[in-house]
Amino acid sequence: MSILHVVLFRFPTPLSPEDESTMTAMVEAFPPVIDGLGVCRFGTDITGARTFGFQYLLQSEFDDLESLEAYRVHPSHVAFVEWIGERHCEVLAFDYALSDQTDFSLRS
Numbered sequence: 001m002s003i004l005h006v007v008l009f010r011f012p013t014p015l016s017p018e019d020e021s022t023m024t025a026m027v028e029a030f031p032p033v034i035d036g037l038g039v040c041r042f043g044t045d046i047t048g049a050r051t052f053g054f055q056y057l058l059q060s061e062f063d064d065l066e067s068l069e070a071y072r073v074h075p076s077h078v079a080f081v082e083w084i085g086e087r088h089c090e091v092l093a094f095d096y097a098l099s100d101q102t103d104f105s106l107r108s
Contacts, residue, residue, distance in 0.1 A: 002038070002098040003062040005071075008054040010090040015055075019087070026080045027058060034074050036067025054092065061098065068095060 015023065027042040039061040045051045062068040071077055084091065096102060 001064060003065055003068045004096055004098050005058075005060045005062060005068060006094045007058040008092040009056040009058070009084065010052075010054045010092075012088050012090075015087070023056070023080075023083070026076070026083065029076055030060070030071075033076055034071050036063040037061075037071060038063065054090075 024042060027040065031037055031040045037060055039059070041059040042056065044056055045054075060071075062071060
């Protein structure tokens, strides 16, 4: 059972271009070093509508719940969490199982 991990980030003030580049680089570094991490996407909203001030989204897929748990304690992720915490970022995370029960595109 794969797990989809979705995280929204809301910073109290816009990130500088340097900080935005650093954040992107930190996320980009996850896939090569974190076992069990498959798809990893990161970006900003393109419409500016309905975001409630959240500026960034991270979407990643994990092989299973154990892989998600390993990611949470991986040094690269821990450093990322500390980095966003230093910037007083508000985080909204949601994890759910990907299956034929939750993926309607799999249905014929």
